[in-house]
Amino acid sequence: MEEMIVFGHKSPDTDTICSAIVMSDLQKRLxxxxxxxxxxxxxxxxxxxxxxxxxxxPELVEELAEGQQVIxxxxxxxxQSAKNIEKAKIKMVVDHHRxxxxxxxxxxxxxxxPVGCTSTVLFKMYKENGLEVDKTxxxxxxxxxxxxxxxxxxxxxxxxDEKAVKELAEIAGLDYETYGLEMLKAGTDxxxxxxxxxxGLDCKECALNDKxxxxxQVNTADIAEMMTRKAExxxxxxxxxxxxxxxxxxxxxxxxxxxxxxxxxxGKNTEIFEKGFGKKLEENTAFxxxxxxxxxxxxxxxxxNA
Amino acid sequence: MEEMIVFGHKSPDTDTICSAIVMSDLQKRLxxxxxxxxxxxxxxxxxxxxxxxxxxxPELVEELAEGQQVIxxxxxxxxQSAKNIEKAKIKMVVDHHRxxxxxxxxxxxxxxxPVGCTSTVLFKMYKENGLEVDKTxxxxxxxxxxxxxxxxxxxxxxxxDEKAVKELAEIAGLDYETYGLEMLKAGTDxxxxxxxxxxGLDCKECALNDKxxxxxQVNTADIAEMMTRKAExxxxxxxxxxxxxxxxxxxxxxxxxxxxxxxxxxGKNTEIFEKGFGKKLEENTAFxxxxxxxxxxxxxxxxxNA
Numbered sequence: 001m002e003e004m005i006v007f008g009h010k011s012p013d014t015d016t017i018c019s020a021i022v023m024s025d026l027q028k029r030l031x032x033x034x035x036x037x038x039x040x041x042x043x044x045x046x047x048x049x050x051x052x053x054x055x056x057x058p059e060l061v062e063e064l065a066e067g068q069q070v071i072x073x074x075x076x077x078x079x080q081s082a083k084n085i086e087k088a089k090i091k092m093v094v095d096h097h098r099x100x101x102x103x104x105x106x107x108x109x110x111x112x113x114p115v116g117c118t119s120t121v122l123f124k125m126y127k128e129n130g131l132e133v134d135k136t137x138x139x140x141x142x143x144x145x146x147x148x149x150x151x152x153x154x155x156x157x158x159x160x161d162e163k164a165v166k167e168l169a170e171i172a173g174l175d176y177e178t179y180g181l182e183m184l185k186a187g188t189d190x191x192x193x194x195x196x197x198x199x200g201l202d203c204k205e206c207a208l209n210d211k212x213x214x215x216x217q218v219n220t221a222d223i224a225e226m227m228t229r230k231a232e233x234x235x236x237x238x239x240x241x242x243x244x245x246x247x248x249x250x251x252x253x254x255x256x257x258x259x260x261x262x263x264x265x266x267g268k269n270t271e272i273f274e275k276g277f278g279k280k281l282e283e284n285t286a287f288x289x290x291x292x293x294x295x296x297x298x299x300x301x302x303x304x305n306a
Numbered sequence: 307m308e309e310m311i312v313f314g315h316k317s318p319d320t321d322t323i324c325s326a327i328v329m330s331d332l333q334k335r336l337x338x339x340x341x342x343x344x345x346x347x348x349x350x351x352x353x354x355x356x357x358x359x360x361x362x363x364p365e366l367v368e369e370l371a372e373g374q375q376v377i378x379x380x381x382x383x384x385x386q387s388a389k390n391i392e393k394a395k396i397k398m399v400v401d402h403h404r405x406x407x408x409x410x411x412x413x414x415x416x417x418x419x420p421v422g423c424t425s426t427v428l429f430k431m432y433k434e435n436g437l438e439v440d441k442t443x444x445x446x447x448x449x450x451x452x453x454x455x456x457x458x459x460x461x462x463x464x465x466x467d468e469k470a471v472k473e474l475a476e477i478a479g480l481d482y483e484t485y486g487l488e489m490l491k492a493g494t495d496x497x498x499x500x501x502x503x504x505x506g507l508d509c510k511e512c513a514l515n516d517k518x519x520x521x522x523q524v525n526t527a528d529i530a531e532m533m534t535r536k537a538e539x540x541x542x543x544x545x546x547x548x549x550x551x552x553x554x555x556x557x558x559x560x561x562x563x564x565x566x567x568x569x570x571x572x573g574k575n576t577e578i579f580e581k582g583f584g585k586k587l588e589e590n591t592a593f594x595x596x597x598x599x600x601x602x603x604x605x606x607x608x609x610x611n612a
Contacts, residue, residue: 099416100409107404107420114413128434 001033002069004091007061007082008118009075010039011202014046014147014187018140019073019118020058023094025137026125027071034071037061039082043201045187049143052183053136064088074118077101094121116154116161119144123164138171146180147187150219153259155296184256188220195229195236199251206299208306211247211269214240215302217294219254223262226253227285230264234284237266248272250302254292261291269306276305307339308375310397313367313388314424315381316345317508320352320453320493324446325379325424326364329400331443332431333377340377343367345388349507351493355449358489359442370394380424383407400427422460422467425450429470444477452486453493456525459565461602490562494526501535501542505557512605514612517553517575520546521608523600525560529568532559533591536570540590543572554578556608560598567597575612582611 006023008016017038024036036058042050050057063083064070070082071092078085078101092109093102096118113121119141126133133141145165149157152165169176190198203216220226237249248267255261264285265273273279279286291297312329314322323344330342342364348356356363369389370376376391377398384391384407398415402424419427425447432439439447451471455463458471475482496504509522526532543555554573561567570591571579579585585592597603 096413098410098413099405103406103408104404107402108418109420110405110416110418112414112416114415 004032004034004069004071005037005061006034006071006073006092007037007039007058008073009080010082012038012040012046013043013202014049014183015118015144016074017042017046017058018049018144019094019122021055022119022122022137022140022144023071023073026122026129026131027092029131030129035059043187044189045147045183046143048183048186049140049147052179053139053143055136055140073122076112094118094125096121113160114158116157117145117148119148120158120161120164123168124160133168133171135172138168139174142168142172142174142176142179143183146176146183150254150256150259150292151177151180151184153256154293156293181257184219185221188218188222188256190218190220190226195232196239198229198233199236199240199249204294204299206302208248208272208302211272211306212245213248213250213267213269213272213302213306214244214246215250215252215294215298217252217254217261219256221255221257223253223255223260227262230285233264234266237264241267248302250298252288252291252294252298256292259290259292261288262286263288272302272306276301310338310340310375310377311343311367312340312377312379312398313343313345313364314379315386316388318344318346318352319349319508320355320489321424321450322380323348323352323364324355324450325400325428327361328425328428328443328446328450329377329379332428332435332437333398335437336435341365349493350495351453351489352449354489354492355446355453358485359445359449361442361446379428382418400424400431402427419466420464422463423451423454426464426467426470429474430466439474439477441478444474445480448474448478448480448482448485449489452482452489456560456562456565456598457483457486457490459562460599462599487563490525491527494524494528494562496524496526496532501538502545504535504539505542505546505555510600510605512608514554514578514608517578517612518551519554519556519573519575519578519608519612520550520552521556521558521600521604523558523560523567525562527561527563529559529561529566533568536591539570540572543570547573554608556604558594558597558600558604562598565596565598567594568592569594578608578612582607 006020008020020036024034027034038058066087068088069091070088073094076093076095090104095112096115123141145161149161199216205214241249247269251264253262312326314326326342330340333340344364372393374394375397376394379400382399382401396410401418402421429447451467455467505522511520547555553575557570559568
């Protein structure tokens, strides 16, 4: 049987890595020959989860061979996928994002649901196939959902995610609040990164009408500590604005403990941000109480006020 | 609760109509406010099925209002969908085709499987949700699968389709072979149609490298009867070739009883067909034993030999 490889998006996060490993387990148990791989280096949060659960990290893949059979998890847009994805045979997709910049030549298995995390969908698929989930696989799915929903505090969280977290914690034998906080905190150790790296760790470019914007986000347990690096972060943002002709750059430092964000905002169109959030920037920054989700709480506000 | 409408593709066939009605039943039973509609007139096969099962045909919809919430079944390509589909909010898709010319602004529920019919996927969804299927709904799904798989004889048929047909026939209380043949035969009454209409009933345009081709197909219980109209069909094909600058036009008359096709082939590049099928055309026609599926047995042959 021809081997399929399964992977998540570039700049992998915990959902992408864990869901790739989980999907390979699920498909193997359904009789397929599937191997999990990754498209980039792990972040510290994911490293923490794999170490804790004693799971090896998947092999790194740089680009795909023509005709390689692949399964995508946690993404579908070709721009976020492996090099040469357009030459591969996409057999399956399991995801929780919109569909965009994606097409296939053949019918395929495609499963997406508007929930907080890919692993929430995978957990349903185990159940639908009448398969029990073992302790380690449960731990991986739990880690993915905790990561994507910031321990169920993000507005992207649905009832299904919450239910899955509780069932999976039971199977994994973990107190999900204690484990989850430890895992999220592990991901907030950003001391190794230069300011240039920090603003690129999780950065999305988006068009706001005719304006070009970037919105980057980092998670932290201590906004004040991150703000001690404000000057060098601003310098890196201004360099990016010049080099890429950006009209707006929003860098959100998100406090995962208290569910707030501090934004550093630069560019010649900062009025979009000020209007959207009803805040005057002071020294290029503003505090956004209750804001944790770029997808649900930052991007739509900018889009509506551009 | 805001009403959603569910519909299949333009030029509706039995799967498109039945699956729209079935999906509205499934979603209503899951608590949603959903109405089935159709984008065009029913063919005679579908009319037969709805009459037999005593089900009203869905309301006709010409175009969508901006922001209308919709569910697509049996298609995803915008070119095959409702007018203004790009202004609608696509909440769900259930399908069995490749994904192409499709995108959304928001995450959605998307379920596709590489099986012979949309209703095969819908039947699984009833089971996954622990819902019993009633007699009429079973009859609709049965009709859809019989239609798309030509009574399980098409190479697009999978084991899952076959299993579904047997279970659904049991629930519907129908002998699927007798009922299916009657239904398929009802669809082969094409006497009302002009030659221009015949070649347009189920016609797909496709690029063969730099060549422009069309492959149309009709089902019949009697190839010889259809061939008495060969001269007028050829005239209609030649007119289409001239008007649309086609390099090749293949019209397949498929015998659904014996699972063969007779092809009428015109255009300046008929050698693609002759090379692909290893047949010399005689008076623009050739017999293709065992060929019933355009998707699996005609298009790939032309694509490989263009």
